[in-house]
Amino acid sequence: MSRRVMKRIVNPIIRHAVLLFLSVVWLVPIVWLVCTSFSDYPGINIRTFLPEGWTFKNYTLLFSDPDSVANFPKWFMNTFIIAIFTCLISSSFVLMVSYATSCMRFKMRKPLMNIAIILNLFPGFLTMIAIYFILKELNLTNSHLGLILVYAGSSGLGYLVAKGFFDTIPSSLRESARIEGASEDQIFLKIVIPMSKPIIVYTVINSFLAPWMDFVMAKLVLNSGLSKDWTVAIGLYNMLGKTLINSYFARFCAGGVLVSIPISVLFIIMQKFYVEGITGGAVKG
Amino acid sequence: MKSIKNFFCSIGRFFKDFGVAVVKGDIWVKLSLLIMGAGYFGRKQYVKGVLMTALQAVIIAFTVLFGLPYIGKFDTLGDVQRESVYDPALRKNVVNDYDHSFKILLFGLISIIVIIVAVVIWIRNVVSVRKLQVLAENGKHINTFREDVREFRNGKFHITLLSLPVSGIVCFTIVPLLVIILVAFTSYNKTHMPPAELFTWVGFDNFEKMFSSSLTTTFNYSFGKVLSWTLIWAVAATATTYIGGILLSMFLNNSKTKLPKMWRTFFVIAIAVPQFVSLLLVRNFFADMGIVNTICNNLGITDFLKEIGWVRSSLDHIPFLTDPTWAKFTIIIINIWVGVPYLMLIATGVLMNIPTDLTEAARIDGANGFQIFRKITMPYMLFVTGPYLVTQFVGNINNFNVIYLLTNDVYITLDQKLANSTATEVDLLVTWLFKLTQNDYNYNMASVIGIMVFIICAVFTLVAFNFMIKGDREEDFQ
The missing domain is CATH 1.10.3720.10 (MetI-like)
Known part of the structure; x- marks a missing residue:
């Protein structure tokens, strides 16, 4: 009895945990792309995954200040x-x-x-x-x-x-x-x-x-x-x-x-x- | 075989028609051998006659004024070197009337094509004039010009549909292909760059240079290395994404998975971002001074890899994209990231179409999940996606984007022999070809590589399709 309960509860959890893990792997670069686009540091931040300061500046610069x-x-x-x-x-x-x-x-x-x-x-x-x-x-x-x-x-x-x-x-x-x-x-x-x-x-x-x-x-x-x-x-x-x-x-x-x-x-x-x-x-x- | 026989039969018929037309034709048919519109004037199709004669005039003018000078020099590709001499009378440098080898090659080729097409038109014209003669002799109706035009919207509508796209293909695929095939037999490279220098035909010298070793060139060495990596890459990339994609889609489409659509969207988002954005990003992600290396350092992974000897102890980072072995490994892993979602989409489409009665019947007969997968799902998948798998393999041999965007400017080879011929350990044949033209202006060797790529792809495709046709099991699944 307890075994069947285990199977019914644990299996779906494992299944969805695996899916969650895979989705994270596939989305990490995309998340990094979006986060870095809001970073207030213009270069590559190599110390932390998430930017240290947040700003909209990068988007406004793209449109307001076109340079060579x-x-x-x-x-x-x-x-x-x-x-x-x-x-x-x-x-x-x-x-x-x-x-x-x-x-x-x-x-x-x-x-x-x-x-x-x-x-x-x-x-x-x-x-x-x-x-x-x-x-x-x-x-x-x-x-x-x-x-x-x-x-x-x-x-x-x-x-x-x-x-x-x-x-x-x-x-x-x-x-x-x-x-x-x-x-x-x-x-x-x-x-x-x-x-x-x-x-x-x-x-x-x-x-x-x-x-x-x-x-x-x-x-x-x-x-x-x-x-x-x-x-x-x-x-x-x-x-x-x-x-x-x-x-x-x-x-x-x-x-x-x-x-x-x-x-x-x-x-x-x-x-x-x-x-x-x-x-x-x-x-x- | 049958198609080849048909092909020659139709060529034979083409010339036979022409012979019959010339022999049995009346005076108008014979006149149209000289003036293409004559036959139409004889049957009172004046507009068509004028058009045909005008076309003939244009072709002759083109050939004489433009084509012949180039064709005349086609056998040597020009022999007058560009020279600029100071002219005291004009007080400036004057350039002589030099030969431009590439122009001679290109325009000579185009002129030859135009002449061949013109001859075909000329023959067909005589045949169709003869047809008019037969119609007239039998007292049948001869189309007016307006009826002829209307025919292009009805019986000859395919000509209307195809003429523009086909001429596009001729201009932007066939002519360039022929040009580049011809270039493989010339000496067109850095030291023979028009307009300053001439280049000429060299026969099979470039192929010899590619496949024989000598002290000065290392093409032979590089070709072996690049080719073997190209094949390893194509097999690995095709196999990993195919298997990964099928497993992922089975996982997602399993009835026990909640919210399959949401999960699928996550994976699709990853490939919906254009490759030049995502790959350039990933390249910086895995850079020597990149975020992944920082994380690995903090977690002690770098030290662990050093201890087991996978990373040289002199380095303070994992050389994801800068060490030959690591780079190959990383590229294949990143390609899994790029390719699996595509395969997942396709596999999902195919899996949904598997007749459920097949799996249902197997289940009733007592087959377990794995047996169903092995005996039904997998063969069905292979059958339906077989042709796609072949194109995928060929596509991976030519997978420029992934390799170029990930390694260009980042990966520097330490192998002097490879560097001498502008190759690196991680180059595919196509990226090598591209680099040869862009960095080295080595057009003739690049063309040789291009031809080799074509031969490899063509042989593989032919063999694979033959194999698939032999193992044709269409009925099994219908």
Whole structure:
């Protein structure tokens, strides 16, 4: 009797204690990020985990006092503009490619899809260097247009998740529309697109987030050293250089928190589509 | 095999159509061999005729004015060195009409692609003019221009949809890829930097340099070290996050766990923060003079590790990211922190889809929890996430962010042989490639590494997918 009681009481306690421990491990760096962003010591506090004095100064400094090192409002705007345009172009590319490969039948369909598989096997960094030179020849380095082109240009290759979604739309639907006399573009724009809200949300958020998360490509293209051109990622990375880290670390944390909030919200909205996309695509092969 | 056969058959058919069109075509078809629009004028499709002829004119103008000069120098990549001579008449330095090797490589390649595409268009044009001829001879209706345009919204809608994305892919993936593959066969590096210097073709010299040892270069040594760490890393990172993610999701989704959604959110928050923020933060967290070291010092862990010999006694800190062995260990641990929540999300999605009748039936037959996990849950997981596991492995071989953000500027190698070729013990092939281009302008060797990465990924993917198709057990789970 007492053993069963023990089992019923102790087991859940152990289970939730383990979970609590794991959550703490996963959240410690995030908590440290948030706490340090309120620290009144500008560098890295290595003596105590929590800051010794609390202040809002780091946030106000980010906005009120942009200098040559930290120009957060400008970075934010830059990234925002780049993200908007990237999002518009690459979402439409992805939807177009995935609809064509999923719902339409034409001779080049299979060969094109095979080429896409091979292209996806090349490491992205390989093309990066060549893209940089091409942009340089076109005078597009250090311009936001160049960066948008780079982000959006080959976005069509990431069509698989959306294709997996379009594959689930019954073909009888399109068939009946065709019998009613609808043309292919009407079927796409008036019937399939309005039905595909989840995958559109996923694609839009995904492509909107890419410029916020990317760091390498931006660093390569926007290499002028003028901080007003940068995106948030390069700007924040730059704050952690050896000579700057001791006066800017707290501000880096504040900036990190500010970028993370909108990104986290979008990411949490997106995560359920993320799962559907990957598992759905896998089952259909 | 079948697809390869199909491929060659369709190429054969393509040229056969062309031959038939030329032989059996009437005067308009033959004229359109010369002037592309001629065939359409003959069938009263004037707008199309004008457009086609204009396209032909543009292509010819492009080839003659722009393409040919570059193609002409493509075999040597230029031979006129840049020189700047003081011109007394103008009283300033004058630069001669020099060759820019990279421009010749890039624009020569683009011109060749344009010419190939133009030839294909030319052949298809003749074939379609012949089709018009057949239609006309049989007295069938020939589309007006307006009908042709409307066709792009209906029967040829896929062309409308695909043309922009595909040209984007051609410009921003295929052309750069070809350029970089070609660069691997040139002498493009620090001592051959255009515009000041020329570079040229060197055949397989760079590959030889990568794989043979000599006194001056240590690429061969570094390649071995970096490759083995890349593979160890890819296996370790994929395995730890996969197993960890599945265990965590089973733990979270167990009916005995209260508030599963709340717990899940905790883990998702950790990955929702952009990697460049979280990884840079963690790097300072584990720095030699970082907060973790302070805590370890205060708790006596540092002294304990010194005593058992894991930390050199001359150090007053644990070298989490500065000692080769420690750094590798720390990176894999940090990657578990980064990767497990993703796998947890995916595993959650898959676990929810496991047909409950399977597990239910097993339970009635008297299987215990572990047996169900081993015989049903695990095979099902492996089946569904198999392709994802392969992409995950390839992704880890190319996992630039984690390694670069954690170790760049922080980790300094003491191995002179590695340092000579800009590598470190913790570099992956891709980070090494990146450093070679950024710090050393060693473009040709970087391209060689890139090609090697592709070969490794391609071979692995092919083998893995073949294996999975052979072990195809789709029916077992349906």
